[in-house]
Amino acid sequence: MADLILTGASRGIGAALARALTERGTEQLFLVARDAVRLEALARPSGGRAVVVPGDLSTLQGARELGARLAGLVAPGATLVHNAGLWPAKRALTEDGLETAFVVNHLAPLVMQRPLLDTGLVRRILVVSAGLLVKGRFDAARTPTGRDFSGVRTYCTTKLCLALAMRDVAAERPEVDVAVLHPGVVRTDLGARPGPVGWLLKWVKRSWESPEVCGERLARVLDRERWSAPGEARWYFEETAQPWPPNTEDAATRQAVRDTTARLLAHA
């Protein structure tokens, strides 16, 4: 039975995917999120096949500790699903002095996966990204600290950053199969806002796809033997492989994200 690490498993798409995978019974699951109570409730019906690994991806230290802990738990050949995500309404800084979504959506997954890759434990990585990455615009001087914060664009930019970084990971580690995927437009609490805007958003979301439909779709993607050619990450829109969007091909953006990420993670 292969091991599968799923971040953001406590709610929304992650919880639905965890339930779909539990029903299939083909993986030993490691469920990651901050809310241990919700994770325990998800793990209970699995008969011991789901292990709860509470962790916080909003600091580099938390991500490092999580990666080290997972590296001590999983067996070689594991699948890693980076699903945890944040769409913030306001600029907030982490204890590292960085914008929170830039950490949760971009830097923390890279820090967390390091020990798993360095020990050869992970065979493939699925990144639950967002089609909205096409709206991302990275500014090396301002994005990391959120000085260019926008209630919409920051989310898009942080999703763009991780997608670009994972393309580099795939190139550096051809033995790892990497897919970056838009999961669908799904009725979850992502981007929830207080007040009338939040109420309106909730109302609009009523017609969106249920997390269960998305969870089943992701489980089908996970069933595939292979996602990408060695040395390349592939971009999927739901279940269909597509050409990478134009802004993910921009050489200057790719270099800026690469350099900034390397600088910020040099001592992480």
Ligand SMILES: NC(=O)c1ccc[n+]([C@@H]2O[C@H](COP(=O)([O-])OP(=O)(O)OC[C@H]3O[C@@H](n4cnc5c(N)ncnc54)[C@H](OP(=O)(O)O)[C@@H]3O)[C@@H](O)[C@H]2O)c1
């Ligand atoms: N919903 C959509 O339509 C949609 C569309 C495109 C892409 N996506 C992507 O799909 C993924 C899942 O989103 P969702 O819609 O299911 O959102 P959600 O319902 O808000 O769930 C987000 C998950 O991320 C976890 N998380 C957030 N901050 C964290 C932190 N600091 N440390 C650890 N875990 C953290 C949360 O767990 P805790 O709060 O328990 O920590 C939760 O399990 C995200 O990457 C999102 O960008 C969603």
